[in-house]
Amino acid sequence: MSSISERFVIHGGQRLHGTVNISGAKNAALGIIPAALLTDETCRIENIPDISDVKTMIRILEHIGATVERPEPGVLLINAANVRSDIPIQDDLTRRLRASYYLLGALLGRFGYAEVSMPGGCYFGIRPIDQHIKGFEALGATVTTEGAVIRAEAADLLGSSIYMDVVSVGATINLLLAAVRARGVTVIENAAREPHIVDLANFLNSMGADVRGAGTDVIKIHGVDKLHACCYSIIPDQIEAGTYMVAAAAAGGDVLVNNVIPKHLDSITGKLEECGIKVIENDESIRIMSDGSRPKAVRVKTMPHPGFPTDMQPQITTLLSVCKGTSSIVESVWDNRFKYVDQLRRMGANITVSGKLATVSGVSVLHGAPVDVDDLRAGAAMVIAGLMAEGTTVITNIKLVDRGYESLVEKLTALGADIRREQYEEE
Numbered sequence: 169m170s171s172i173s174e175r176f177v178i179h180g181g182q183r184l185h186g187t188v189n190i191s192g193a194k195n196a197a198l199g200i201i202p203a204a205l206l207t208d209e210t211c212r213i214e215n216i217p218d219i220s221d222v223k224t225m226i227r228i229l230e231h232i233g234a235t236v237e238r239p240e241p242g243v244l245l246i247n248a249a250n251v252r253s254d255i256p257i258q259d260d261l262t263r264r265l266r267a268s269y270y271l272l273g274a275l276l277g278r279f280g281y282a283e284v285s286m287p288g289g290c291y292f293g294i295r296p297i298d299q300h301i302k303g304f305e306a307l308g309a310t311v312t313t314e315g316a317v318i319r320a321e322a323a324d325l326l327g328s329s330i331y332m333d334v335v336s337v338g339a340t341i342n343l344l345l346a347a348v349r350a351r352g353v354t355v356i357e358n359a360a361r362e363p364h365i366v367d368l369a370n371f372l373n374s375m376g377a378d379v380r381g382a383g384t385d386v387i388k389i390h391g392v393d394k395l396h397a398c399c400y401s402i403i404p405d406q407i408e409a410g411t412y413m414v415a416a417a418a419a420g421g422d423v424l425v426n427n428v429i430p431k432h433l434d435s436i437t438g439k440l441e442e443c444g445i446k447v448i449e450n451d452e453s454i455r456i457m458s459d460g461s462r463p464k465a466v467r468v469k470t471m472p473h474p475g476f477p478t479d480m481q482p483q484i485t486t487l488l489s490v491c492k493g494t495s496s497i498v499e500s501v502w503d504n505r506f507k508y509v510d511q512l513r514r515m516g517a518n519i520t521v522s523g524k525l526a527t528v529s530g531v532s533v534l535h536g537a538p539v540d541v542d543d544l545r546a547g548a549a550m551v552i553a554g555l556m557a558e559g560t561t562v563i564t565n566i567k568l569v570d571r572g573y574e575s576l577v578e579k580l581t582a583l584g585a586d587i588r589r590e591q592y593e594e595e
């Protein structure tokens with residue numbers, strides 16, 4: 169049976185010029201939207217990115233009884249007065265995105281009961297949730313799994329000290345969501361420090377929560393009885409900004425990446441400068457200038473924030489595929505995040521992978537080819553490869569890219585790229 173799918177067609181070799189405006193942060197939105205379930209009053213959330221993961225999260229909220237209005241583009245009004253925690257959230261919704269597991273923390277915090285099917289998301293090795301469960305249990309919840317369903321319940325959530333064995337963005341967010349309404353004080357040690365954790369904490373505080381220390385590795389939460397309505401604007405997307413920075417470096421040109429928090433981009437800026445790219449930092453924008461010459465070889469190691477983000481690893485590896493010399497990339501967050509390298513090889517890249525290490529022997533140029541996408545950021549990397557390659561690149565399975573990049577084709581076209589989205593019949 170055939171079905172209609174979409175693909176990107178890119179004619180490479182165009183320099184990029186102009187300004188690109190960065191949207192609200194996907195990973196902040198995916199924590200903050202479920203956080204609105206913690207009150208029965210209406211929350212207004214601005215700078216919401218128009219991406220499919222957000223649409224899925226909204227469907228999950230509506231499924232359990234929330235009303236979600238979109239009075240203007242980029243704005244959501246969420247009211248969770250009629251939400252029920254006893255409506256199971258099944259896997260036809262949860263498997264579409266990783267962040268569906270934030271419903272566990274949010275519903276546990278609000279009602280003391282949550283029932284959610286196992287989350288989906290990109291596959292880059294085993295993605296355990298033991299730290300989430302350990303944290304919920306420390307707060308006094310009983311967590312059981314039956315098949316694909318996870319149930320968490322607590323007659324009374326009690327603040328507690330939780331030491332995380334690994335630095336986990338998802339577990340830190342989930343525990344924040346549950347702990348803001350627990351009785352007493354919760355301390356999360358070895359917490360993740362990503363910008364979207366700070367954004368979630370700021371959102372919760374604007375609802376009346378008492379969260380301190382977000383952005384450091386110790387977060388202290390004084391539980392409160394009630395949270396209230398608020399109005400909040402989400403931070404710009406660090407990874408979308410980084411993707412356009414690398415795209416400009418790879419294709420060459422002069423691009424102003426606008427509406428960013430430059431501090432969030434330090435590790436990416438630093439690495440591009442090491443590659444020989446000119447980067448100018450302004451208050452709310454970053455300008456990338458490149459004459460299109462091959463980058464210098466560098467070493468990259470992904471780390472939790474403030475280290476180099478794993479969600480930028482496929483993009484920087486793609487830029488380095490044409491470096492002068494030999495670069496090495498160590499993926500220290502995930503076990504299996506180099507699958508996309510096979511696709512880059514089809515375009516002429518010379519990259520060998522051994523476990524968590526990729527060694528890139530720079531080639532002078534990539535050549536357009538048909539390539540497939542198997543996760544969101546790998547998709548962004550294929551787009552960058554297509555922009556820098558000679559000839560035509562056709563990228564399939566782009567629904568994964570739509571999960572996290574708002575108006576990608578429109579934004580790149582405005583910069584002068586030759587990229588279009590087209591439908592085709594898939595066998």
Ligand code: UD1
Pocket residue numbers: 195198266267294295296297298299300301334335336337338339360478479501502503
């Ligand atoms: C989030 C991001 C994802 C990003 C990742 C790392 C969202 C929706 N997704 O994913 O895009 O790639 O952070 O920045 O925000 N771990 C455990 N036990 C746990 C949880 C995690 O061992 O209970 C391990 C994981 O296997 C991994 C590491 O901790 O090796 C980091 O995972 P984590 O930060 O939780 O990633 P996510 O929150 O899933």
